[in-house]
Amino acid sequence: MIIDAHHHLWTADYQWLTEPGLESIRRDYTVADLVPRLDESNVTATVLVEAGRCDAEETAGFLAHATPGTTFVLDHLGKPRIEADDLAGWRAAVRDLAACDNVVAKLSGLLTEAGAGWRVADIRPYVDTALDLFGPQRLMAGSDWPVCELVATYDEAWTALHACLGELSPDERTAVLADTAIRTYALEVGS
Incomplete structure (x- = not known):
């Protein structure tokens, strides 16, 4: 089972989409756009995320x-x-x-932070460090679709993440790919 714990749906009139470099994702994104990508990547369920942008790290x-x-x-x-x-x-x-037991983290948005021409080797040290700091039980996976499409397809985002998780045990992979999101968001999903 794979839970995409971070994706968006939006209309093209979001103010932040007017920033330079976002032209390729400056359009409406709907459930109908997402569903075929879920099937291609074997994703079982999703968590729709939307929140304002904030720079208050201390908060x-x-x-x-x-x-x-x-x-x-x-x-x-x-x-x-x-x-x-x-x-x-x-x-x-x-x-x-990460030292706070009440904080979990999302392995999402990493490819856009790596930039155009990213390689799995670019994100692997960050995933490995997150695994070290949080452990698999406090990490969840998300695509950040459609923002990921600035540098990768939905399937490429999942393939890169799977490559970074290849050394984990089956239980640890399940924790990252589903269990943490299910527990954190109290999701009710079939098996």
């Missing part, structure tokens, strides 16, 4: 420590600067959040 850390009964999801692994090869800076930035 996330404060809230995670101050409200231990609330589960927080670190979206896109905190958007590491993969293209700038800033693994050490990113690791230092998320280490304290």
Whole structure:
């Protein structure tokens, strides 16, 4: 079972889509656009995500420590600067959040952070570090579709993630690909 724990649907009038470089995804994206991609990638269920953009890194850390009964999801692994090869800076930035048991993280949005011409080798150190910091039980996978289409197809996004998870045991892979999302979002899915 695979749960896509991060995808979007939208209309082309979102203000942030007016930014330069986003022309290729500046259109409406509907369920009808997504369904064929789910079948191609063997994705069982999805979580639709939409939220405003925020630069308040301190807020996330404060809230995670101050409200231990609330589960927080670190979206896109905190958007590491993969293209700038800033693994050490990113690791230092998320280490304290990862120490909070009430924080889970999404392996999503990594290919767009790696940029055009990405390779699995570009994202693997970030996935490995996330596995080290959070463990498989606190990581979930998401496509970030259709934003991923700036640099990769839906299937390429999943194929790259599967390549990074190849060393995990079957139970660990299931945790990342389904169980963490099911638990975090209280999803009811068939087996």
